[in-house]
Amino acid sequence: xxxxxxxxxxxxxxxxxxxxxxxxxxxxxxxxxxxxxxxxxxxxxxxxxxxxxxxxxxxxxxxxxxxxxxxxxxxxxxxxxxxxxxxxxxxxxxxxxxxxxxxxxxxxxxxxxxxxxxxxxxxxxxxxxxxxxxxxxxxxxxxxxxxxxxxxxxxxxxxxxxxxxxxxxxxxxxxxxxxxxxxxxxxxxxxxxxxxxxxxxxxxxxxxxxxxxxxx
Numbered sequence: 001x002x003x004x005x006x007x008x009x010x011x012x013x014x015x016x017x018x019x020x021x022x023x024x025x026x027x028x029x030x031x032x033x034x035x036x037x038x039x040x041x042x043x044x045x046x047x048x049x050x051x052x053x054x055x056x057x058x059x060x061x062x063x064x065x066x067x068x069x070x071x072x073x074x075x076x077x078x079x080x081x082x083x084x085x086x087x088x089x090x091x092x093x094x095x096x097x098x099x100x101x102x103x104x105x106x107x108x109x110x111x112x113x114x115x116x117x118x119x120x121x122x123x124x125x126x127x128x129x130x131x132x133x134x135x136x137x138x139x140x141x142x143x144x145x146x147x148x149x150x151x152x153x154x155x156x157x158x159x160x161x162x163x164x165x166x167x168x169x170x171x172x173x174x175x176x177x178x179x180x181x182x183x184x185x186x187x188x189x190x191x192x193x194x195x196x197x198x199x200x201x202x203x204x205x206x207x208x209x210x211x212x213x214x215x216x
Contacts, residue, residue, distance in 0.1 A: 005109050006072050006088050008135060008171055009042040010193035010212055012113075013200035014076075015058065017047050020201055022058055030065045032205040036214045038070025042111075044091055044195070046076040059085045074113070079105050089113065091137065103132040113137055113173070117148055119155035121162040135171045136163075137195050141186070142177025150176065156189040180207035187212065 013032055017025055029043055043066050045059045059075065063085050066073040074089035075082035079102060082090045089111035092102060099112055106112070113135035121130070130136070138159060144150050159172050171192035178186060178194045186194050199208050209215045 006111065007039060008111060008192055009072055010040045010214055011036065011200070011208070012042045012044050012074065012137070012173060012175075012193065012195035014044045014195060014197045015047050015062070016197045016201070017050060017058075019198065022054070025201060026058070026061050026065070028201045028203065028205070029062065030069070032200055032209070033065050033069035033071045035205055035216060036069075036071065036209050037216050040071070040212075040214045041069075042072040042074045042089060044074040044076060044089075045081075045085075045087075046091075048077070056081065056084070063087075072111075074111070082106060082110065089134075091115075099129070099132040111135065115139065116159075116172075119151055120158055121166075130163075130168060130170055133168075133170050135173055135192065137173045137175045138191075139174075139195075140176030141174045142179075142182060145176055153185060153189045156186065156191050160190040180211045183208060183211040 013029060033041055043062045045062055047055055063073050072088035074091055075087045076091040077093050077096050079090060090102060090106055092114040094115055099114060102112055111134045112132060114133050116136040116138050140148055140150050142150055156172060156174060163170050173193050173195045174186040174191050175195040178196045179199045183194050
């Protein structure tokens with residue numbers, strides 16, 4: 001991985017080949033990456049349903065898209081794949097290794113984000129869980145998912161205040177039902193940016209990029 005630490009993006013675009021075939025998915029993400037200002041988007045390779053070979057192939061293609069457009073490549077959960085692809089960041093889901101272990105394996109340069117589903121940082125383990133973490137992907141914000149009710153915008157501000165009170169250099173991102181129509185409201189709620197799947201894979205990404213003030 002590069003020794004240079006990238007700034008945090010404002011938009012994290014998450015892959016999902018269940019929505020689009022890989023060829024079209026890559027085309028849509030390339031269009032998004034090229035339309036956004038350099039350094040403002042991270043392409044997050046998730047796609048847990050893909051076999052290892054297909055995921056590696058897609059990762060290599062995304063790495064080329066990220067490099068030629070000046071954006072970042074992040075990888076979800078698979079630290080070995082992140083190292084192989086020289087990713088700029090890794091995202092840790094609920095079943096992933098601890099942030100501390102991830103940091104020891106990937107080094108200091110890559111950004112580390114992790115999933116967060118609670119409305120606050122309350123809990124004795126919060127400090128340990130957030131050590132070495134650069135960003136929390138807070139979900140679901142607008143749409144219920146996996147039996148979890150939508151959090152709404154309110155907790156985004158609460159989480160931000162709690163993070164600042166602890167002097168953690170960790171930012172929050174809104175995930176779950178984020179679209180061009182509500183992206184600006186997320187930003188107004190105090191998040192560093194948003195993470196999106198469907199909204200990032202639309203044929204015309206300009207509405208989302210305009211809402212986030214990211215267009216070239």
